[in-house]
Amino acid sequence: MPTHESAGQGSATVDHLAPDLARTMYRHMRTARDLDTEAVALQRQGVFPAYVSVRGQEAAQVAAATALDPSRDFVFPTYREMAVALAYGVEMVGYMATHRALWHGGLYDAMESRFGAINAVVGGPVPHAVGWAVGERLRGGEGVALACFGDGASSEGDVHEAMNFAGVYGAPVVFFCQNNRWALSVPNERQVAGGSVAARAAGYGMPGVAVDGNDAGAVHRAVSEAAERARRGEGPTLVEALTYRVEPHSTSDDSARYRDEAEAERWRRHRDPVDLMRRALIEAGYAGEAELDRIDAEARARAEEIRDGVSTAPEPDGSELFTHVYRETTQELARQRRIWQEEVRL
Structure with missing residues (x-):
């Protein structure tokens, strides 16, 4: 698996995925990429006051979402889970309305979508996920909570307390850490003791799995196995998706002040998750260039439709x-x- 220090050539694994699912995942990843580009443009145009890019993390987010069951599971997002929302079926104009500052948490129905309100508190969604999961188990349901957080949030007390609580009570939670190397301006080696978030799971009595976060198939397998384990009543799992934040932390950030942008460029060129997924589909015989070009065009149109919808949405x-x-x-x-x-x- 490529490490954060090595952005060499990699690949995506799709052989264990059904062809239709693999193509659907690619469609979501491509749409998220184009919508992300549109969102950054909307911020530059003054439509959004600020925006946090998901570029480079599409594989991890789409794979995690498609590994869940939207009819019974519940996602607890941070402010950077746009691709999760898209792949999970959230109404995207309502979701993106938060970035336009029309409403706290979005204009979509969180209960109907089974996708919590956007949470800008670092580590904030994690105890909420555990609380929901404990309630789900007490009522006899089979739902699983996906608790989203980043490597920076893994150093917050809320996250540690939530993991310990989940471990003690066997809560059906998948702790999903997208380790994108940078906790805003602080690199892993300066804020994650031991260098691994997944390794911390042992201290809370749960399995910890580290996967290549730019390999959609690998993330899908890890989250699927963790969700099924939780559904069987075997408790929580911590999944660490190792990826890289190729864009600044937000549109208000200047990442050149604290990191070598040549590293980000290497990840863009050699480890781009959308490119890896496209190549994997072709190599597996799941799709040809013409079909993928058609999917790309449809994804672009869908992103533009969402852009236009949120741009013209009336203010409450x-x-x-x-x-x-x-x-x-x-x-x-x-x-x-x-x-x-x-x-x-x-």
Whole structure:
């Protein structure tokens, strides 16, 4: 498996995947790549105040999503899971509305989608996932929670507490760490003691698996096995997908200030997950160039459709600031609303 220090030639494994599934995964990866490009452009145009790119992590995200069952499982995302949302079937205009700052957590239905609200708290989705998973087991359900986090979040107390809790109670959780090498501006070697997030799993009584995060087939296998293990009542698993963040942390970041951009370029050129998946499909005989070109064109059109939808989506009424704060309103909230209404009338 290529390490973070080596961005040499690699490959994707698809032989264990059904051809239809492999092609679907490629379609999602290609759509996510194009939508990511559109989203960065929308930020540059002032439509989005900020955006966090998923470029280079499409394989890990799409593979994890397609390894789950949307009818019973539940995903708890960070702010960088756009490709997970896309592959999981989330309504994407509503999802992308968060990046336009139309609504906290998105305009999609989190309960219907079984995909939690976008969470910008570092490590924040992980205890939420464990709490849901414990509740799912107590009610006798067969659902599994996917807890998304990055290598930087793996150093947060919330993540350690959640893993320990899940290990003690045997919660049906897949802890899914996308180790993209950079915790914003801090590299792995300066914030992950021992160099491995997966190795920490042993301390919480669960298996830890490290996989090539740019190999969609490898990630799909690891997450599928972890989900089935949880479904059988055998407890949580930690999956570490080793990948690389080729773009800055966000559109507000200048990654050239803290890393050698030549390294990112090597990953772009030699370890691009979309290119690896395309080559694997051809080599396995799952698709030819003409079919993949058609999928590329359809993916591009879909990304443009989502872009146009979120660009023209109407802004919610300002009164919605007060509608989902508490189950029952309070006197203080009512007072704040009256003040807001008076200021709006001015």
